[in-house]
Amino acid sequence: MGNKQTVFTHEQLEVYQDNPFRQRIAQVFSEDGDGHMTLDNFLDMFSVMSEMAPRDLKAYYAFKIYDFNNDGYICAWDLEQTVTKLTRGELSAEEVSLVCEKVLDEADGDHDGRLSLEDFQNMILRAPDFLSTFHIRI
Amino acid sequence: MAQPLNFVLHVPETPEDHGQEPSPYDESDVHDSFHQLIQEQSRWVAEEGLELQERERGAGAPQTTGSGSRIPPGPEDAGAPSTATLRILASMPSRTIGRSRGAIISQYYNRTVQLRRRVSRPELRGVGRSARPSLRLYDLELDPAALEEEEKRLLLVKELQGLTVAQRDHMLRGMPLGLAEKRCLREESRTPRGKRRGRPGRRGLLPCCGRLRDACVLALHGLGLALLSGLLALVPWRYALKRIGGRFGSSALSYFLFLKTLLVFNALLLPLLLAFLVGAQAAFPPPASPGSAPSFTGLELLTGGGSFNYTVLYYGYYSNSSLTRPCALPPGGPCGREAESLPYNMPLAYLFTVGVAFFITCITLVYSMSRSFGESYRVGSASGVHAVTVFCSWDHKVTQRRASRLQCDNIRTHLKELLAERQRRQGPRSACGRLRHVAVLGLVWLLCLGTTVGCTMAVYAFSELMIKSPVSADQEGALLALPVVVCLLNLGAPYLFRCLAALERQDSPVLEVYLAICRNLIFKMAILGILCYHWLGRRVGTLKDQCWENFVGQELYRLTVLDFIFVLLDTLFGELVWRLISEKKLKRREKPEFDIAGNVLELIYGQTLTWLGVLFCPLLPAVQIIKLLLIFYVKKTSLMANCQAPRRPWLASHMSTVFVSLLCFPSFLGAAVFLCYAVWQVKPSSTCGPFRTLDTMYEAGKVWVRRLEAAGPRVSWLPWVHRYLVENTFPIYLVSALLLAVIYLNIQVVKGQRRVICLLKEQISNEGEDKVFLINRLHSVYERKERSRAGRSQETERLVDHPDAW
Numbered sequence: 026m027g028n029k030q031t032v033f034t035h036e037q038l039e040v041y042q043d044n045p046f047r048q049r050i051a052q053v054f055s056e057d058g059d060g061h062m063t064l065d066n067f068l069d070m071f072s073v074m075s076e077m078a079p080r081d082l083k084a085y086y087a088f089k090i091y092d093f094n095n096d097g098y099i100c101a102w103d104l105e106q107t108v109t110k111l112t113r114g115e116l117s118a119e120e121v122s123l124v125c126e127k128v129l130d131e132a133d134g135d136h137d138g139r140l141s142l143e144d145f146q147n148m149i150l151r152a153p154d155f156l157s158t159f160h161i162r163i
Numbered sequence: 164m165a166q167p168l169n170f171v172l173h174v175p176e177t178p179e180d181h182g183q184e185p186s187p188y189d190e191s192d193v194h195d196s197f198h199q200l201i202q203e204q205s206r207w208v209a210e211e212g213l214e215l216q217e218r219e220r221g222a223g224a225p226q227t228t229g230s231g232s233r234i235p236p237g238p239e240d241a242g243a244p245s246t247a248t249l250r251i252l253a254s255m256p257s258r259t260i261g262r263s264r265g266a267i268i269s270q271y272y273n274r275t276v277q278l279r280r281r282v283s284r285p286e287l288r289g290v291g292r293s294a295r296p297s298l299r300l301y302d303l304e305l306d307p308a309a310l311e312e313e314e315k316r317l318l319l320v321k322e323l324q325g326l327t328v329a330q331r332d333h334m335l336r337g338m339p340l341g342l343a344e345k346r347c348l349r350e351e352s353r354t355p356r357g358k359r360r361g362r363p364g365r366r367g368l369l370p371c372c373g374r375l376r377d378a379c380v381l382a383l384h385g386l387g388l389a390l391l392s393g394l395l396a397l398v399p400w401r402y403a404l405k406r407i408g409g410r411f412g413s414s415a416l417s418y419f420l421f422l423k424t425l426l427v428f429n430a431l432l433l434p435l436l437l438a439f440l441v442g443a444q445a446a447f448p449p450p451a452s453p454g455s456a457p458s459f460t461g462l463e464l465l466t467g468g469g470s471f472n473y474t475v476l477y478y479g480y481y482s483n484s485s486l487t488r489p490c491a492l493p494p495g496g497p498c499g500r501e502a503e504s505l506p507y508n509m510p511l512a513y514l515f516t517v518g519v520a521f522f523i524t525c526i527t528l529v530y531s532m533s534r535s536f537g538e539s540y541r542v543g544s545a546s547g548v549h550a551v552t553v554f555c556s557w558d559h560k561v562t563q564r565r566a567s568r569l570q571c572d573n574i575r576t577h578l579k580e581l582l583a584e585r586q587r588r589q590g591p592r593s594a595c596g597r598l599r600h601v602a603v604l605g606l607v608w609l610l611c612l613g614t615t616v617g618c619t620m621a622v623y624a625f626s627e628l629m630i631k632s633p634v635s636a637d638q639e640g641a642l643l644a645l646p647v648v649v650c651l652l653n654l655g656a657p658y659l660f661r662c663l664a665a666l667e668r669q670d671s672p673v674l675e676v677y678l679a680i681c682r683n684l685i686f687k688m689a690i691l692g693i694l695c696y697h698w699l700g701r702r703v704g705t706l707k708d709q710c711w712e713n714f715v716g717q718e719l720y721r722l723t724v725l726d727f728i729f730v731l732l733d734t735l736f737g738e739l740v741w742r743l744i745s746e747k748k749l750k751r752r753e754k755p756e757f758d759i760a761g762n763v764l765e766l767i768y769g770q771t772l773t774w775l776g777v778l779f780c781p782l783l784p785a786v787q788i789i790k791l792l793l794i795f796y797v798k799k800t801s802l803m804a805n806c807q808a809p810r811r812p813w814l815a816s817h818m819s820t821v822f823v824s825l826l827c828f829p830s831f832l833g834a835a836v837f838l839c840y841a842v843w844q845v846k847p848s849s850t851c852g853p854f855r856t857l858d859t860m861y862e863a864g865k866v867w868v869r870r871l872e873a874a875g876p877r878v879s880w881l882p883w884v885h886r887y888l889v890e891n892t893f894p895i896y897l898v899s900a901l902l903l904a905v906i907y908l909n910i911q912v913v914k915g916q917r918r919v920i921c922l923l924k925e926q927i928s929n930e931g932e933d934k935v936f937l938i939n940r941l942h943s944v945y946e947r948k949e950r951s952r953a954g955r956s957q958e959t960e961r962l963v964d965h966p967d968a969w
Contacts, residue, residue, distance in 0.1 A: 131547040135931020153539035
């Protein structure tokens with residue numbers, strides 16, 4: 026059996042989903058962080074986004090997806106990017122910043138102006154829907 | 164030239180560096196950077212104190228020396244942090260968790276060790292100089308003898324080997340590593356057992372069979388994989404559910420998942436009844452009753468009467484003693500007394516089977532309710548609705564372009580609504596407005612309850628009318644009148660309630676949905692309640708010499724079948740015709756929304772009917788299964804063709820919990836109460852059924868216990884149990900009191916947990932402030948170092964340039 030590796034470019038993957046986070050998902054699960062996934066990465070992605078994955082594992086990868094600048098924290102800029110992508114830029118800038126402010130108020134436990142992984146996991150615990158929405162059916 | 168200074172500089176200890184209490188770590192275990200930093204800082208303070216002393220000498224003013232201990236915290240000089248600060252920050256434990264595999268492995272090593280050693284605390288002797296032995300033993304991350312990643316991995320594998328298989332799988336599943344690595348870890352942590360098994364095996368078999376053995380193993384492996392994929396394909400409706408989730412999201416999917424759950428409940432119920440009741444009686448039918456049974460006409464499928472009366476479908480068919488072998492000779496022959504009776508007591512079997520079926524259903528319901536409750540309810544969770552909307556509301560299941568665009572719109576609308584709500588809530592409603600709101604609320608509730616009471620009285624009056632005008636055997640179609648009236652009321656009431664609720668103008672859409680569910684549920688339960696009274700209270704009296712149980716069974720069968728027909732009609736008119744009208748006449752592009760709450764309540768109502776009817780019509784679960792299967796396909800087709808996803812963002816998992824709780828509490832509980840009343844209090848009819856000679860159905864059990872008592876001392880514990888635990892009421896009081904005590908204790912525990920959560924939140928906030936303070940101090944220290952280094956290099960340059968300055 027050979028060790029042939031198939032690489033999916035993110036253009037190929039884009040055809041399958043109209044997901045606003047598709048590029049981030051591809052970047053997070055790819056080995057080199059630029060969106061090109063090998064078969065192993067692809068399997069990892071489906072394993073994490075399947076029904077059986079535990080909540081903490083999903084929260085960990087969701088955190089990495091929402092952390093656009095890869096600095097280990099979800100700062101205000103990351104939040105603005107998330108909200109803009111989620112609403113396809115149809116909210117005004119003022120509304121976006123209001124929403125980000127409210128999110129930080131609610132979720133930031135140690136009041137350092139950004140969300141750490143623990144803050145994020147704590148917030149996910151309050152959202153029982155997370156398991157059913159962060160899920161791709163195959 | 165600098166004069167030699169020869170005074171002793173006293174550098175007081177800074178409180179934040181060396182506290183009075185012993186530090187949590189030993190001196191040598193403190194993080195290297197911080198330790199060096201503290202030493203450098205002390206030295207620098209000494210130098211600064213000297214410099215100050217130097218300069219001030221000229222001025223002659225007295226000087227506070229060495230008071231550099233109070234380094235002013237400098238958040239004001241927050242420029243870009245220096246590279247040294249960044250390096251330190253980058254190696255903070257909380258940062259490295261997401262970054263390197265080594266950190267992940269260390270973290271999971273710690274967790275595995277804690278899991279393994281959860282029961283035993285570490286010994287205090289022989290632990291070393293550390294003040295916190297637990298940390299000394301367990302912590303791999305803060306261990307200054309930083310191990311290589313490979314060594315950490317080996318340690319992790321060793322720890323994993325000490326866990327049980329289930330714990331190991333659970334731990335591996337939660338690790339944020341790649342699949343390939345997890346597979347390697349699993350293989351390695353399995354190896355000792357494999358090695359032990361492999362070696363003797365290898366020695367035992369002949370080497371020439373090696374290839375054959377490999378081929379067999381590969382073939383078996385392939386067969387296993389094929390079986391697994393076949394099993395997965397057998398899971399019903401996988402593709403259909405995927406399409407529904409892809410086009411309509413999780414909320415519409417929750418309805419179909421609930422339907423699947425109901426199918427499972429009925430599928431649990433049916434085999435018991437089939438095996439012990441229907442099958443047994445069908446295999447050994449009772450002697451044919453005098454008179455001929457009517458032939459089959461199509462009407463029986465609707466009314467359930469006619470020729471169905473003399474089949475296993477109803478209670479009346481079952482014999483009231485032990486089963487007998489069927490007679491080969493024609494009736495009236497010398498069969499009677501010599502017929503062998505089998506040791507299968509039908510009345511007892513009937514009572515026990517129905518009881519056990521309900522018991523199993525109860526346990527399953529309570530288990531699934533507690534599991535979904537556990538997932539969706541968290542102690543001390545305050546509302547974080549904005550955060551939850553931003554992070555958890557995008558449904559990754561949705562794959563169709565149009566549907567995901569719709570989802571986008573919904574989320575945007577929801578966010579706008581939330582923002583608007585905040586702004587609106589900032590201006591509290593005036594007293595007049597609040598009073599008016601309460602008045603409107605009260606009025607709407609009054610109207611809804613009034614409608615319920617009115618419909619209940621209407622059903623009661625109609626049922627009394629049906630009693631007064633008895634129906635002859637050839638007019639069985641007229642029996643359909645009462646079920647039709649009930650179904651029409653059930654169809655019309657939700658629309659009426661929806662119109663009334665539009666008057667209310669609630670702020671919160673979720674509250675609107677809950678109120679609608681509440682009102683519809685009260686209505687349906689009231690109607691069912693009056694019907695139960697009609698059957699057990701009135702019909703028993705009026706059908707004294709006939710088989711009232713058969714009649715009740717038939718009524719329930721009719722209700723079930725007509726409910727199905729009306730669901731079809733509702734789907735047809737509510738969805739298809741409405742869509743055609745709105746598209747052609749009103750020229751609106753919007754399709755009607757899929758009404759989740761209404762449809763789910765219909766399912767719950769149908770299931771209640773089944774549970775009510777199990778005692779009198781043991782095959783009713785089979786009818787319900789066929790009905791649910793057909794409803795699935797009808798609703799799916801209608802959904803795909805006519806509807807769009809609901810606009811209101813649904814908390815799908817909360818709603819699943821609510822659905823299962825509603826299934827348990829009014830629905831199953833009501834059916835259980837009905838069953839208990841029928842078994843304990845109502846006199847069975849004397850002409851048919853397995854309990855025809857007894858006063859109550861429960862007496863069959865008592866009779867059996869008495870027979871056991873008479874049988875001898877070998878089974879005397881059963882009559883004893885019956886007399887002192889079942890018939891005596893004291894144990895029931897005791898058990899209830901114990902249950903109440905346990906519930907009270909649990910409530911107190913939850914209260915305590917809430918308080919602990921508040922305290923922990925405060926602590927996290929304080930730690931965050933501490934962290935910010937320390938980072939700022941670090942930053943200012945390095946900044947000053949840079950400045951002083953720059954200053955010193957300038958000085959040396961100056962000296963180099965002008966050597967004659969001194």
